[in-house]
Amino acid sequence: MSEPLSPKAFPVSWDQFHRDARALAWRLSANGPFDAMVCITRGGLVPAAIVSRELGIRLIETVCIASYHDYQTQGGLQVIKTIADSVRALGDGRKVLVVDDLVDTGKTVQVVRDMLPAAHYATVYAKPLGRPLVDTFVTEVSQDTWIYFPWDLGYSFQPPIAKDAKG
Numbered sequence: 001m002s003e004p005l006s007p008k009a010f011p012v013s014w015d016q017f018h019r020d021a022r023a024l025a026w027r028l029s030a031n032g033p034f035d036a037m038v039c040i041t042r043g044g045l046v047p048a049a050i051v052s053r054e055l056g057i058r059l060i061e062t063v064c065i066a067s068y069h070d071y072q073t074q075g076g077l078q079v080i081k082t083i084a085d086s087v088r089a090l091g092d093g094r095k096v097l098v099v100d101d102l103v104d105t106g107k108t109v110q111v112v113r114d115m116l117p118a119a120h121y122a123t124v125y126a127k128p129l130g131r132p133l134v135d136t137f138v139t140e141v142s143q144d145t146w147i148y149f150p151w152d153l154g155y156s157f158q159p160p161i162a163k164d165a166k167g
């Protein structure tokens with residue numbers, strides 16, 4: 001792994017992620033009901049499970065997009081799988097909820113918005129550049145922060161904050 005490009009780290013535990021995703025569901029409960037959910041994989045899979053359980057959404061579709069190929073570096077955005085016609089046929093997306101873990105530059109959400117312009121877009125976390133592209137989110141972090149999700153983390157030794165202290 002190369003050196004982090006974002007100076008600030010925002011690590012998220014499973015417990016915190018569950019609470020934040022549930023808070024997202026509470027906010028979304030005022031915007032529904034939704035006929036279907038579209039989950040932006042892979043990061044959107046975990047909040048999609050939590051939000052769909054809370055809101056009783058059973059029709060769940062994926063749109064598979066990869067854009068961060070190297071650690072913290074956005075490359076060419078690849079749409080690996082688009083949205084099924086059966087979900088597109090639900091109209092222009094007015095009663096469709098699109099979920100992702102976070103919005104950073106907004107490029108990923110913009111690609112999905114071009115497919116379903118009238119859907120409701122929700123992420124758990126948002127950075128300032130991408131924030132205008134989502135309708136609902138829970139927590140904003142600064143643009144120079146990297147969010148570490150629980151599925152990317154493991155337990156490891158933490159050196160003490162003071163340089164001359166021994167752990």
Ligand SMILES: O=P(O)(O)OC[C@H]1O[C@H](OP(=O)(O)OP(=O)(O)O)[C@H](O)[C@@H]1O
Nearest residue numbers: 041042043066067068104105106107108
């Ligand atoms: O707003 P943007 O700058 O476009 O970045 C946000 C996207 O980046 C991450 O996905 P990533 O491409 O890393 O793929 P993954 O979900 O499979 O981890 C994250 O899950 C969002 O989908």
Ligand SMILES: Nc1nc2[nH]cnc2c(=O)[nH]1
Nearest residue numbers: 068104145146147148149
């Ligand atoms: N895990 C993670 N993926 C991202 N993709 C774009 N921004 C981020 C971020 O802050 N954290």
Ligand SMILES: [Mg+2]
Nearest residue numbers: 041042043044
């Ligand atoms: Mg993603």
